[in-house]
Amino acid sequence: MGLNRRRFFSLFLPTAATLAACSRSEASQEIVGSKEEEQVGCLVDTTLCIGCRQCEEGCNRRNELPRPDKPFRDHSVFRTDRRPGINNFTVVNEFLGSPSRDQRNKSATYVKTQCMHCLDPACVSACIVGALTRARDGAVVYNPDICIGCRYCMIACPFQIPSYEYAETLTPRVRKCEFCADQAEGTGADPACAAACPIEAIVFGKRSELLQLARSRIERRPVRYVDHVYGENEIGGTSWLYLYGREMDEIGLLSLPIFSPPRTTEAIQHTIFKYGAIPFLVYGTLGGIMWHNHRKHQVADDRDGGGS
Numbered sequence: 001m002g003l004n005r006r007r008f009f010s011l012f013l014p015t016a017a018t019l020a021a022c023s024r025s026e027a028s029q030e031i032v033g034s035k036e037e038e039q040v041g042c043l044v045d046t047t048l049c050i051g052c053r054q055c056e057e058g059c060n061r062r063n064e065l066p067r068p069d070k071p072f073r074d075h076s077v078f079r080t081d082r083r084p085g086i087n088n089f090t091v092v093n094e095f096l097g098s099p100s101r102d103q104r105n106k107s108a109t110y111v112k113t114q115c116m117h118c119l120d121p122a123c124v125s126a127c128i129v130g131a132l133t134r135a136r137d138g139a140v141v142y143n144p145d146i147c148i149g150c151r152y153c154m155i156a157c158p159f160q161i162p163s164y165e166y167a168e169t170l171t172p173r174v175r176k177c178e179f180c181a182d183q184a185e186g187t188g189a190d191p192a193c194a195a196a197c198p199i200e201a202i203v204f205g206k207r208s209e210l211l212q213l214a215r216s217r218i219e220r221r222p223v224r225y226v227d228h229v230y231g232e233n234e235i236g237g238t239s240w241l242y243l244y245g246r247e248m249d250e251i252g253l254l255s256l257p258i259f260s261p262p263r264t265t266e267a268i269q270h271t272i273f274k275y276g277a278i279p280f281l282v283y284g285t286l287g288g289i290m291w292h293n294h295r296k297h298q299v300a301d302d303r304d305g306g307g308s
């Protein structure tokens with residue numbers, strides 16, 4: 001009998017999940033602990049973005065994705081709230097209302113969405129086979145050759161970013177922005193979306209320098225910006241950072257805790273496993289059930305034997 005995905009899950013998933021919970025934590029801690037100066041990121045200034053969608057087009061071309069039905073110049077797409085998907089790793093959404101208090105002449109705020117490249121990524125933590133990993137520079141990248149299609153990453157991502165090629169019957173992949181990782185690696189080249197932006201609403205660089213840049217913009221224009229860099233601490237910090245001039249919930253920026261859920265859950269798992277509480281409970285309970293059933297059968301046999 002072939003080892004298809006369903007059979008693979010039923011046989012190996014519990015064991016793999018247990019082992020992965022331990023090994024993944026060590027790997028992600030090592031990367032999270034990598035040098036601050038190695039971390040890159042992008043700063044998106046939503047008060048500057050004009051909604052031209054050239055970043056979407058640059059990303060589409062760079063990743064050789066299918067051309068969309070409607071051209072990138074067509075702004076009717078703003079009528080619906082869009083999410084990144086298998087054919088578009090980044091989307092720009094429109095939120096009616098001025099980008100900030102000092103831009104009353106503008107009637108909309110545009111917000112670009114893509115993978116945030118979290119510093120402690122829930123998707124990496126959830127992937128039981130290590131198909132998602134975080135590179136030293138902060139890019140969260142995917143290896144389709146290892147992926148078993150469990151889609152745990154999709155459930156784990158707090159930003160609901162990874163998508164899945166359901167229509168691909170033979171080799172479906174998880175798809176998401178990979179920070180143009182192969183392009184940027186070692187070359188310092190801008191990601192395609194940042195390079196395509198005509199007004200530098202997206203700035204690529206070292207994360208530490210982007211945070212300084214963001215704070216200096218807030219300091220210089222306190223009326224324009226909310227005094228908060230989105231992504232600095234959310235969910236443990238993200239490589240993509242946002243400046244904005246309206247309430248977060250008005251422009252689709254999720255209000256998230258500042259702690260990292262993967263780190264917290266892994267700490268709990270490790271404490272439990274360290275002291276053997278789970279194996280003791282599981283095996284103790286199973287042993288109790290088996291002993292009880294065995295006794296029941298023995299009593300029944302004795303009764304039947306005694307009655308004959």
Ligand code: SF4
Pocket residue numbers: 114115116117118121122123124140156157158159160161162176
């Ligand atoms: S945004 Fe989601 S997919 Fe991207 S790194 Fe964070 S958890 Fe992973």
Ligand code: SF4
Pocket residue numbers: 058059060062063089090114176177178179180191192193194
């Ligand atoms: S970093 Fe690259 S893959 Fe990610 S949204 Fe920008 S262009 Fe697309």
Ligand code: SF4
Pocket residue numbers: 048049050051052053054055056092110112196197198199200201202
């Ligand atoms: S290219 Fe720049 S200005 Fe145009 S939509 Fe994208 S981020 Fe906004």
